[in-house]
Amino acid sequence: MADTAPALDYRTAFDLAPIGLVLSRHRLMVDCNEQALAMFGATRDDMIGHSFELLYPTHDEFERTGERIAARIAASLNASGWYADERVMKRIAGRQAGELFWCHVSGRALDPSLPHAAGIWSFEDLSARRRIGVALTPREREIAALLIEGLTSKLIGRRLGVSPRTVDVYRARLMKKHGAATTPELVHRLLRA
DSSP: OOSOOOOOOOHHHHHHHHSSSEEEEEEEEEEOOHHHHHHHOHHHHHHHHGGGGGGSSSHHHHHHHHHHHHHHHHHTTTTTEEEEEEEEEOEEEOOGGOOEEEEEEEEESSSSSSSTTTTEEEEEOOOOOOOOOOOHHHHHHHHHHHHHHHOHHHHHHHTTTSSSHHHHHHHHHHHHHTOOOOOHHHHHHHHHH
């Protein structure tokens, strides 16, 4: 029996992938698929040719995340160029414009020695499993994301370029906002929020 299904080309696979995909050059979005557009409530014109900064709650979070990505990729020059984390992103258009949501982001620099020169990034909307129930500052969002990864205050401090004591202060604020008595309880509440 002959296969009569139409051939699947790479462009169609990219456009119809069940996860948001974005191609980048120097932190500008040069292509994206339908799922990325739907996730951010955007049209192609809203995203293509624009900076990833549009997708971040603040300019500082965009800058700090870029620095963290470059440092992590440079530190693992084992030729992989991979990076992944969970962070708060922002919907940019549509009826949910401005809404913040948790997102799992993973990607790869095509040349690990130039982490932002060119890459492919995937975005998974975690809002069905994790809601933002409490207003958090940009730094609290960063620390919450790293606590969820299981990092200690010392490791979070290294990643963010702050002292472990500063991390402890922010963790205490997060615990108070979420009504958690311990760090594991805080992580649990962040994951189910």
